[in-house]
Amino acid sequence: MSAPAAGRIAIVGGGPCGSLLAILLARRGFEPVVVERGPPFTAEQGGGRSINLALAARGIDALRRAGIDAYVRELMIPMRGRMIHDPKGGQRFLPYGQRATEEIYSVSRAALNVLLHRLAAERHGVEYRFHTRCVDVDAATGDAIVEAGGDRTRLDADVVFAADGAGSEARRALTAAGVIETHEQLLDHGYKELTIPAGRDGEFVLEPGALHIWPRGGFMLIALPNPDRSFTATLFLPHEGENSFAATGEREVDAFFRREFADTVPLIPALHRDYVSHMTGVLGTVSCRPWSRGKTLLIGDAAHAIVPFHGQGMNAAFEDCVVLDRLLEQRAADGSGDWPQLFADFERLRSPNTRAIAEMAIENYQEMRDEVRDAKFELRAALSFELERRFPGRFVPRYSMVMFHPDISYAEAQRRGVLQARIVRELTASADTLAGVDFARAAKLVETEL
Numbered sequence: 177m178s179a180p181a182a183g184r185i186a187i188v189g190g191g192p193c194g195s196l197l198a199i200l201l202a203r204r205g206f207e208p209v210v211v212e213r214g215p216p217f218t219a220e221q222g223g224g225r226s227i228n229l230a231l232a233a234r235g236i237d238a239l240r241r242a243g244i245d246a247y248v249r250e251l252m253i254p255m256r257g258r259m260i261h262d263p264k265g266g267q268r269f270l271p272y273g274q275r276a277t278e279e280i281y282s283v284s285r286a287a288l289n290v291l292l293h294r295l296a297a298e299r300h301g302v303e304y305r306f307h308t309r310c311v312d313v314d315a316a317t318g319d320a321i322v323e324a325g326g327d328r329t330r331l332d333a334d335v336v337f338a339a340d341g342a343g344s345e346a347r348r349a350l351t352a353a354g355v356i357e358t359h360e361q362l363l364d365h366g367y368k369e370l371t372i373p374a375g376r377d378g379e380f381v382l383e384p385g386a387l388h389i390w391p392r393g394g395f396m397l398i399a400l401p402n403p404d405r406s407f408t409a410t411l412f413l414p415h416e417g418e419n420s421f422a423a424t425g426e427r428e429v430d431a432f433f434r435r436e437f438a439d440t441v442p443l444i445p446a447l448h449r450d451y452v453s454h455m456t457g458v459l460g461t462v463s464c465r466p467w468s469r470g471k472t473l474l475i476g477d478a479a480h481a482i483v484p485f486h487g488q489g490m491n492a493a494f495e496d497c498v499v500l501d502r503l504l505e506q507r508a509a510d511g512s513g514d515w516p517q518l519f520a521d522f523e524r525l526r527s528p529n530t531r532a533i534a535e536m537a538i539e540n541y542q543e544m545r546d547e548v549r550d551a552k553f554e555l556r557a558a559l560s561f562e563l564e565r566r567f568p569g570r571f572v573p574r575y576s577m578v579m580f581h582p583d584i585s586y587a588e589a590q591r592r593g594v595l596q597a598r599i600v601r602e603l604t605a606s607a608d609t610l611a612g613v614d615f616a617r618a619a620k621l622v623e624t625e626l
């Protein structure tokens with residue numbers, strides 16, 4: 177296999193990860209070919225799969241590295257915090273950060289796919305082969321086998337990046353052949369998307385600068401704004417049991433919404449139609465090792481799919497592309513190594529971090545659906561901001577580290593987050609307000625623990 181400076185590259189999957197990787201590789205002088213099982217992307221795609229995604233600093237950093245952040249900015253709707261909706265219809269805004277730049281962005285998945293494809297194809301000459309599906313990977317060599325128009329062929333490539341998502345065929349094939357070990361941990365909760373259309377005057381019917389949450393303990397509803405002034409709401413429920421997706425009758429669904437999310441009932445006119453016609457998605461964490469075999473490397477969701485509760489899956493996939501690009505940059509500078517070595521380095525650098533965000537994403541589900549309802553949650557959040565003000569750089573709230581600090585790795589955010597949570601819990605154990613916190617003790621704890 178040739179050195180990373182050269183080689184014919186194929187990318188399986190033209191989703192966010194595959195297309196961004198294609199652009200970064202093209203900027204390094206490679207001529208990647210993207211094979212995508214679906215048809216050419218259109219802005220209308222997305223029904224049934226999460227229609228908008230939260231983009232945060234790690235993702236934006238990656239887009240900047242590829243020289244395309246200015247284009248993506250046109251698609252971004254800022255969300256500065258969570259708007260918590262209580263069962264009585266009351267709303268409370270909890271900011272995500274405390275600096276002007278500390279916001280996340282709602283982005284249409286379909287519009288992003290269209291844009292990344294256009295930039296890759298038109299500005300960088302990347303070839304896309306649509307309706308071309310990877311159906312197998314040769315476990316001896318890592319060659320990808322693709323099917324298009326009924327014909328099966330071996331992809332003509334020296335290197336294959338499998339960016340074919342959470343249900344990766346490449347991963348499945350290599351797992352079946354016994355060369356990769358895969359763990360899939362499915363959540364007993366699923367999700368379903370519902371639409372909150374724009375109002376009669378064409379305006380947003382909810383505050384657009386927030387991610388809306390209706391936390392109800394064992395389940396929740398969330399909503400993110402879209403450029404057409406609608407919101408995409410996502411209902412997260414258990415698959416079975418009380419308050420679950422098992423209920424599908426119109427009266428049951430209507431009664432459930434009137435009981436739990438009464439303020440949304442007038443906002444979702446097609447509630448039952450959407451409820452029965454939109455698929456219930458499954459959620460889970462996928463981990464596997466090793467991430468490569470011969471000429472194939474798994475990347476993005478294909479290597480490490482996570483649950484969506486930290487809004488980081490795509491951001492992490494974009495960060496993968498940055499790490500890979502940095503390794504290529506290093507190799508170009510010193511002429512060292514080959515592709516297998518680069519793949520091994522990539523996995524060594526990335527897997528502790530993707531493991532950390534997978535765990536933090538699961539924890540965040542508990543926080544979003546339950547803990548945000550607790551008055552102590554607000555006190556802990558306020559204290560975290562106060563400690564950040566008093567001890568800048570030393571104490572950074574974990575959510576901020578993950579969402580706003582790409583310079584802090586996921587693993588480091590998780591490690592520091594555990595220590596900080598302990599400090600905040602101790603300081604708020606006997607305080608009900610910020611004024612009641614012992615800040616001399618806080619200073620000592622920050623000094624000794626962080």
Ligand SMILES: Cc1cc2nc3c(=O)[nH]c(=O)nc-3n(C[C@H](O)[C@H](O)[C@H](O)COP(=O)(O)OP(=O)(O)OC[C@H]3O[C@@H](n4cnc5c(N)ncnc54)[C@H](O)[C@@H]3O)c2cc1C
Nearest residue numbers: 189191192193213230310341476477484487488489490491
């Ligand atoms: C409900 C939900 C909400 C989410 N919200 C967020 C969020 O707010 N923020 C965030 O960062 N992430 C979020 N995510 C995660 C995010 O969607 C993924 O992490 C991201 O899409 C991963 O990108 P990818 O390119 O690796 O995979 P994908 O987006 O899955 O793209 C894979 C591509 O490969 C193609 N493909 C698949 N199989 C084959 C094959 N055999 N041959 C050829 N092509 C193939 C597919 O058609 C697709 O185009 C969410 C996920 C879900 C389910």
